[in-house]
Amino acid sequence: MxxxxxxxxxxxxxxxxxxxxxxxxxxxxxxTVYRTLALLSDAGVVDVLSHHSGEQCxxxxxxxxxxxxxxxxxxxxxxxxxxxxxxxxxxAAKRHGFVATEHRVEISGLCAACR
Amino acid sequence: MxxxxxxxxxxxxxxxxxxxxxxxxxxxxxxTVYRTLALLSDAGVVDVLSHHSGEQCxxxxxxxxxxxxxxxxxxxxxxxxxxxxxxxxxxAAKRHGFVATEHRVEISGLCAACR
DNA sequence: TACGAGAATGGTTCTCACTATCATCACGAG
DNA sequence: CTCGTGATGATAGTGAGAACCATTCTCGTA
Numbered sequence: 001m002x003x004x005x006x007x008x009x010x011x012x013x014x015x016x017x018x019x020x021x022x023x024x025x026x027x028x029x030x031x032t033v034y035r036t037l038a039l040l041s042d043a044g045v046v047d048v049l050s051h052h053s054g055e056q057c058x059x060x061x062x063x064x065x066x067x068x069x070x071x072x073x074x075x076x077x078x079x080x081x082x083x084x085x086x087x088x089x090x091x092a093a094k095r096h097g098f099v100a101t102e103h104r105v106e107i108s109g110l111c112a113a114c115r
Numbered sequence: 116m117x118x119x120x121x122x123x124x125x126x127x128x129x130x131x132x133x134x135x136x137x138x139x140x141x142x143x144x145x146x147t148v149y150r151t152l153a154l155l156s157d158a159g160v161v162d163v164l165s166h167h168s169g170e171q172c173x174x175x176x177x178x179x180x181x182x183x184x185x186x187x188x189x190x191x192x193x194x195x196x197x198x199x200x201x202x203x204x205x206x207a208a209k210r211h212g213f214v215a216t217e218h219r220v221e222i223s224g225l226c227a228a229c230r
Numbered sequence: 231t232a233c234g235a236g237a238a239t240g241g242t243t244c245t246c247a248c249t250a251t252c253a254t255c256a257c258g259a260g
Numbered sequence: 261c262t263c264g265t266g267a268t269g270a271t272a273g274t275g276a277g278a279a280c281c282a283t284t285c286t287c288g289t290a
Binding site for chain 2: 048050053056067069071072078080082084085088089092093095096097098099100101102103104105106107108109110111112115
Binding site: 146 | 271
């Protein structure tokens with residue numbers, strides 16, 4: 001399953017991943033795909049993106065803190081490792097009486113190929 | 116419908132909004148709620164948050180560019196008007212050959228009451 | 231090797247958010 | 261008044277994801 005995930009550079013839906021596995025030699029059930037994805041997501045090995053409303057996309061990602069850059073046209077996804085937003089986030093949170101514990105940034109735009 | 120939306124300081128699901136309307140004197144259909152929410156969302160009057168996986172939340176928001184601060188415990192939502200991330204976003208995008216057209220930031224944490 | 235408890239798996243069914251469809255209704259022009 | 265057009269609400273349909281359960285795998289013990 002991790003092999004199949006690694007074969008996809010961008011993000012996949014659970015259903016898509018499942019049918020790819022079935023097209024291969026695997027007999028994995030859909031339930032197991034969902035269970036495993038949930039496990040991997042808890043473990044921080046895969047990221048869950050919900051940009052397609054109604055369906056979630058999964059992506060094998062580095063475990064370090066990072067954000068995502070998504071191409072509007074071809075849906076290519078790139079990790080942005082450099083995040084020095086901590087200061088800004090904390091300040092913005094503090095200004096409204098919050099204590100920030102997490103932040104997610106999603107940048108959409110056009111990739112080099114689609115530009 | 117806008118009245119009912121304005122009555123909710125945080126975010127509501129379409130289903131929740133519909134049942135509130137029906138509990139009142141309205142005879143609005145569920146389809147119309149979805150239709151209207153889609154319209155308002157296109158017009159930029161309401162924001163769509165997808166932090167509850169499987170269901171989308173809607174919120175009456177200012178039309179200016181802003182981000183959201185969500186309380187992990189009580190789900191209170193606050194708008195963050197101040198966003199000077201444009202520079203960082205463009206730089207990060209450029210570094211990966213992208214042209215950024217939009218960015219969304221969601222900060223989760225604990226609000227003053229839940230802290 | 232044989233056995234058995236408990237965990238993992240896969241098939242199936244179920245739920246429910248959301249969409250499509252369609253008959254009906256309101257309204258405005260002629 | 262009448263026809264047409266666009267909006268509305270009820271209902272059925274769709275599809276992602278979760279719940280359930282029987283079966284299979286794993287592994288320690290005898």
